[in-house]
Amino acid sequence: MTYLESEQREVRRCRDETHAVLETDVCIVGGGIGGIYAALASASLGRRVVLADGAAQLGGLTYNANIGSFCGFYSNGPDREGCRPLTRLFAEEMFADLEKMGSAFPRYSSRTLVVPYYDLGFLRWAEHKMQALGVRVLLGCLVSGVCREGRRLTEVQFLSRYGPVSVRAASFVDASGDAALAWAADLPCQVSAADVLGSQVFVMGGIDCTDPPTTEEINLRAAEVGRQYGLERLKGVFFYMPVHGGLLSVNMTHVPTPLDPVAASEVTMTGKDLTDRVAAFLRQEFPRHFGRGEVVKYGETGIRQTRSVAAVHRLKTEEILEGTVFPDRIARCAWPIELHNESAGYVWHTFSDDHVHYIPLASLLSPELDNYAAAGRCIDADTAALSSVRVMGPCAATGTAAAYALALAGSGSVHEIDIARLQQQLAPNLQD
Secondary structure: OOHHHOOOOOOOOOOOOOOEEEEEEEEEEOOOHHHHHHHHHHHHOOOOEEEEOOOOOOOHHHHHOOOOEEOOOEOEOOOHHHOOEOOOOOHHHHHHHHHHOOOEOOEEEOOEEEEEEOHHHHHHHHHHHHHHHOOEEEOOOEEEEEEEEOOEEEEEEEEEOOEEEEEEEEEEEEOOOOOHHHHHOOOOEEEOOOOOOEEEEEEEEOOOOOOOOOHHHHHHHHHHHHHHHOOOOOOOEEEEEOOOOOEEEEEOOOEOOOOOHHHHHHHHHHHHHHHHHHHHHHHHHOHHHHOOOEEEEEEEEEOOOOEEEOOOOOEOHHHHHHOOOOOOEEEEEOOOEEEOOOOOOOEEEOOOOOOOEEEEHHHOOOOOOOOEEEOHHHOOEOHHHHHHHOOHHHHHHHHHHHHHHHHHHOOOOHHHOOHHHHHHHOHHHHOO
C-alpha cells in the first residue's frame, strides 16, 4: 500500500467515555518556579508527584515570560562577595547546573546578586529534573473542578484539548499564580484594590554585548526622548546573555493583567505593540550595540499579582519593613518592595545590607483545609508586601516549604505539624 492508498476511519465522540484518573501522593497545580521546587522537594522525600500546568511548556513565567534573571535568591551586600544566599535548597544545584550548561550569568546589580539566564537552558534543566525524579507532568491542563470531603481536597479535575483528566492525591500545592485551585475549591481569595501592572518582555537578538550600555544609561536616555517613541514606561530592566551571537532580555513595558479571559487575550496583542516601540527606541538611540537587533521572541504577558488565597495570616508591609521573625517562618527574602502600580515607573524601596524579612507558614495555609498549601505569588500578603516576596527566590522557597509541610502532615492536618522539625528541614533556607 502506498501513502496515496491509505485510508481514514471515522470516529465520533462517546458522551459516556471514561477519562484518565491518576493516583498520587501530592498534586501540584502550576509548573512555574514555585511548582517546580515543590516537585523537587516532594520527590526528594520519595513522594509520588503529579505536576499540572495550563501552558504547553513547563516553566511558568520563568520560561514563558522571558523574565531574564533570577531575582530574590540573595541578600543585599556592598559587593558580589557580600551577597549571601537566602534560598539554597535545590537552588545551589540549579545554578551550578545552569552555569555548566552556559545558561546562567551571575552579576552584581542593584546591591544584590542576580542571575541572568538563558530560558531554553532553564526549560531543559527543569524537564530533565522532572524526568529523572519520576514526576508525572501534565501540560495544557486547566483546573475545571475539585472534589472536597470536609476539610480535605480529594481530587482535582483538569480539562485539556485531548480531554479531561483527574488527579486524586493525599495533598495539594497551589502554585498556579492565580490561586486557581483555591478558587475552584470555593475558598475565599483576595485581589488587590490597586492596579498592579504586568510587563510584556521580549528578547532582542543580534546585539553587541561588548561593553554594552547599562540599565541606568538606557533609562536616562528614555527619560529624555522616550515619549517621542510612544513609550509610557521610562524605567526598564535589561539583562544581557552572551549566547547565540548576543541576546538581550528587555523589560520596559507596563500592561494590565486582567483575570477576564477576553481582556487578557487582547492584552497579549496590544502588549507586543508596546515592545515594538521599545525595540525601535533601542535601535535608534544605541545604534552601536542594538542597531542590528531584532525581536526574536515575545514572551507571555508577565503577571506580577492577580488573585491570592485568603490564608491564616496575611503578610503585611510593616512586617516586611521591620523584618518580623515569625515563630513559623519558612522562607526569607531581602528583595525590595517593587510595586508596579503606575504606567511610567514603579516603587523601588530597597533595604540595608543586613536586612532580611520572613514569610510565615500561616501565609500559605487556608484555614478551611488540612491538606492544602499555597506557594509562589498566590500566598497571602498585602499588595506592597507581595511585591517583594513574589520574585523567584521566595517563590522557590515557598514551594519547597509547602511540599515539606504537607509531607510532614501526612494524613493529618498541615496546621498541626511540628514547626521545629519543618524548620530543621528548611534550615539552609532560614540560616546562613
